[in-house]
Amino acid sequence: MKVVERDLRAIRDAGRKVLVGYFMGGVTPDWTDHVEAAILAGVDAVEIGIPFSDPMMDGIVIQQAALRALDRGTTVDSVCADLERLRHTVPLLAMTYYNVFHHYGLERSAGLLATSGLSGTIVPDLPLEEATPWRTACDEHGLATVFLVAPSTTPERVRRLAEATEGFAYATARMAVTGRSSGTGDGERVVASIRLVSSVPTYIGIGITTGEQAQAAATVSDGVIVGSALVQVILDGGGPRGIEDLVRTFRTAIDRGTESVA
Amino acid sequence: MTDPATFMTAPDGEGRFGNFGGRFVPEALMPACVELEEAFRSAWSDPTFVDEYHRVLREFAGRPTPITPLERLSDKLGVQLFAKREDLAHTGSHKINNVIGQTLLTRRMGKHRVIAETGAGQHGVATATAAARLGLTCTVYMGEVDTVRQALNVFRMELLGATVVPVTSGSKTLKDAVNEAMREWVTCVDDTHYCIGSVMGPHPFPWMVREFQSIIGHEAAHQMDELGVGTPAAVVACVGGGSNAAGIFAGFANTRARLIGVEAAGGAAVVGGSPGVLHGMRSLLIQDEFGQIKEAHSISAGLDYPGIGPEHAHLAEIGRAEYFPIGDEDVLDALALLSETEGIIPALESAHAVAWIAREAGHLLPTGSTVLLNLSGRGDKDVAQVRAMMTEQS
Numbered sequence: 298m299k300v301v302e303r304d305l306r307a308i309r310d311a312g313r314k315v316l317v318g319y320f321m322g323g324v325t326p327d328w329t330d331h332v333e334a335a336i337l338a339g340v341d342a343v344e345i346g347i348p349f350s351d352p353m354m355d356g357i358v359i360q361q362a363a364l365r366a367l368d369r370g371t372t373v374d375s376v377c378a379d380l381e382r383l384r385h386t387v388p389l390l391a392m393t394y395y396n397v398f399h400h401y402g403l404e405r406s407a408g409l410l411a412t413s414g415l416s417g418t419i420v421p422d423l424p425l426e427e428a429t430p431w432r433t434a435c436d437e438h439g440l441a442t443v444f445l446v447a448p449s450t451t452p453e454r455v456r457r458l459a460e461a462t463e464g465f466a467y468a469t470a471r472m473a474v475t476g477r478s479s480g481t482g483d484g485e486r487v488v489a490s491i492r493l494v495s496s497v498p499t500y501i502g503i504g505i506t507t508g509e510q511a512q513a514a515a516t517v518s519d520g521v522i523v524g525s526a527l528v529q530v531i532l533d534g535g536g537p538r539g540i541e542d543l544v545r546t547f548r549t550a551i552d553r554g555t556e557s558v559a
Numbered sequence: 560m561t562d563p564a565t566f567m568t569a570p571d572g573e574g575r576f577g578n579f580g581g582r583f584v585p586e587a588l589m590p591a592c593v594e595l596e597e598a599f600r601s602a603w604s605d606p607t608f609v610d611e612y613h614r615v616l617r618e619f620a621g622r623p624t625p626i627t628p629l630e631r632l633s634d635k636l637g638v639q640l641f642a643k644r645e646d647l648a649h650t651g652s653h654k655i656n657n658v659i660g661q662t663l664l665t666r667r668m669g670k671h672r673v674i675a676e677t678g679a680g681q682h683g684v685a686t687a688t689a690a691a692r693l694g695l696t697c698t699v700y701m702g703e704v705d706t707v708r709q710a711l712n713v714f715r716m717e718l719l720g721a722t723v724v725p726v727t728s729g730s731k732t733l734k735d736a737v738n739e740a741m742r743e744w745v746t747c748v749d750d751t752h753y754c755i756g757s758v759m760g761p762h763p764f765p766w767m768v769r770e771f772q773s774i775i776g777h778e779a780a781h782q783m784d785e786l787g788v789g790t791p792a793a794v795v796a797c798v799g800g801g802s803n804a805a806g807i808f809a810g811f812a813n814t815r816a817r818l819i820g821v822e823a824a825g826g827a828a829v830v831g832g833s834p835g836v837l838h839g840m841r842s843l844l845i846q847d848e849f850g851q852i853k854e855a856h857s858i859s860a861g862l863d864y865p866g867i868g869p870e871h872a873h874l875a876e877i878g879r880a881e882y883f884p885i886g887d888e889d890v891l892d893a894l895a896l897l898s899e900t901e902g903i904i905p906a907l908e909s910a911h912a913v914a915w916i917a918r919e920a921g922h923l924l925p926t927g928s929t930v931l932l933n934l935s936g937r938g939d940k941d942v943a944q945v946r947a948m949m950t951e952q953s
């Protein structure tokens with residue numbers, strides 16, 4: 298079992314719901330301060346976005362963040378170098394589109410991510426059927442590869458994805474790109490379909506933008522993933538303080554959910 | 560002796576043509592791609608479907624399109640030049656062949672709506688046309704830049720009952736229209752088919768679109784025989800994503816004809832690109848050293864695409880087809896040349912192929928050799944832009 302898997306299972310065993318935050322690498326010069334603020338305010342894991350010119354799975358908020366980051370000259374190298382500035386840490390997962398790693402070299406990418414302190418990757422345009430070369434490179438460097446399960450995923454595919462995913466299963470609540478619509482949608486059903494076949498921790502993402510939604514999602518899963526809502530704060534100039542406040546809201550909401558259930 | 564077909568056969572089980580192709584899509588779209596592949600396999604081996612496809616192309620789209628010997632231009636260039644007249648197909652380009660196939664398939668799958676991306680607007684107009692014929696709802700994504708360059712085509716689509724959505728993300732051209740169509744498809748995949756406009760995207764699109772376009776090549780091979788010319792020495796087509804080229808190449812892939820694709824110099828994925836993954840496929844792409852996709856730049860909106868269909872990447876890799884760039888500066892001259900000598904105003908896209916032939920006659924195309932040009936579309940949509948550019952030049 299890879300390190301991140303063990304860590305995330307331990308959080309669940311301790312009865313705590315996981316809060317994952319997404320941040321776009323390089324979006325501002327002080328982007329790692331936002332990550333740090335989120336960690337101090339209670340996220341359990343962070344997705345580090347590496348910007349790509351053509352983010353097919355992302356709505357307007359993350360598209361804008363990617364463009365900003367690219368305009369600042371952000372690259373895989375610069376994101377990884379910036380991560381050295383983090384003084385506190387939780388499991389970090391790189392999230393980007395496959396071409397970024399494909400072009401940089403699979404082996405080289407996995408090596409760089411691992412030495413920069415990342416413990417896993419999420420590549421939304423790399424389905425299981427195409428993932429073998431990347432998974433091999435990640436295995437080599439102890440990186441977990443996380444797979445998404447969608448509302449449209451057939452039971453037979455759910456089984457294979459739940460078996461393949463490492464660390465957690467990413468249950469997408471909606472048939473939509475990030476940040477487009479909000480609500481827990483089909484999240485509960487997707488989580489149930491994964492739990493039917495696997496004990497892997499399962500988090501709900503895509504469309505979670507408010508504390509209430511996070512609370513609702515957390516009561517039916519092992520955790521929630523929040524992306525566009527956080528990125529929006531940064532785009533609006535809310536700074537690390539803005540991130541801290543919003544993360545606290547999410548943290549309180551999902552912890553409250555746990556208490557009322559327990 | 561008949562040679563077994565070895566080139567341009569079906570892709571492998573993973574949708575690969577050699578090292579290219581595949582299916583790089585979000586999990587949410589995987590079931591739809593699998594469903595589409597099954598639906599296409601079943602339809603394409605069902606004589607009822609195939610007959611209807613041919614009947615609609617005949618009765619509605621004006622097929623077969625003729626082959627025109629280009630006599631005056633042949634004299635001028637010293638080669639024997641023939642044009643396959645896709646400009647005479649309904650809606651003015653080869654794009655109709657693909658959309659007739661895909662809309663019939665949409666109906667067969669029980670879906671009621673199509674979405675499409677478009678660059679020049681030709682595929683958007685064709686999709687809107689085919690959708691109107693079957694009573695399907697149609698939404699077309701078009702880069703904002705292109706809605707300005709091709710304003711008349713926007714109006715045409717609207718006349719045909721389609722909704723045109725200007726895309727303001729990224730470079731606001733064709734590649735961004737594809738991104739936006741994909742994003743939209745995720746939200747409505749249950750009742751909506753994504754009618755992709757070229758031999759690109761995730762499996763089965765590159766293969767399916769080639770099959771629907773291969774009627775160009777099969778007709779042309781037969782017509783060249785009837786003309787008593789037989790297999791030409793070279794078959795030349797312009798390449799954006801590569802659908803008209805794939806269509807005509809398919810009729811000659813297993814002959815001795817040279818297959819030549821002409822790319823816009825500002826979007827030359829074979830000459831200037833490298834392997835990458837975009838829009839669901841592994842192919843050749845124009846990208847920077849960090850794998851960020853570069854914007855293509857071309858005088859013609861239809862060739863403004865930073866990639867190429869995966870089967871072309873494969874044909875280039877194994878050397879079965881050759882690809883050459885043509886710069887904007889040669890395109891206007893070629894358009895004027897064909898107009899004046901043959902009475903045919905070609906689309907700016909097709910004019911790239913004309914320009915390459917004009918340049919290479921007597922060089923890569925030996926004097927006296929027979930050349931088949933795929934005249935993929937007519938120039939009506941471009942005349943306002945061409946006039947503006949010619950005025951600027953003079």
Ligand SMILES: Cc1ncc(COP(=O)(O)O)c(C=O)c1O
Pocket residue numbers: 652653678679680681682756757758797798799800801802803804860861862906908909935936937
């Ligand atoms: C007339 C014409 N030719 C060629 C193309 C390029 O597409 P493809 O390479 O798929 O044939 C277009 C695209 O809009 C077109 O309108």
